[in-house]
Amino acid sequence: MALIPAEDAPNPFNLWDKAQHALAFTTLALTGSFAYSKRTAVVYIGLILYGGGIEIAQKVFTTTRVGELSDLFADSVGIMIGIIIYLMLYKTFNKYLASI
Secondary structure, X not given: OOOOOOOOOOOOOOHHHHHHHHXXXXXXXXXXXXXXXXXXXXXXXXXXXXXXXXHHHHHHHOOOOOOOHHHHHHHHHHHHHHHHHHHHHHHHHHHHHHHO
């Protein structure tokens, strides 16, 4: 979806667009953390590279999309939110499992 033609001219800073980026990467970071709990650093680095790759591809390979550093920043914020949620859930589940 990141490379399909944009219907409207890009807005330099669309808050909803940035929220969508953050939400998507929060979800990816959270699910990746649970799927690869022993290699979370690789998951996070991979997601940052993936987000950067999308922005480069939009700039280089499309005429209707715009690669933006602000999108990559929103992706990174989403990853950080995912890390925080993962750590909170991991800590809570570990305490619960230890008490059983």
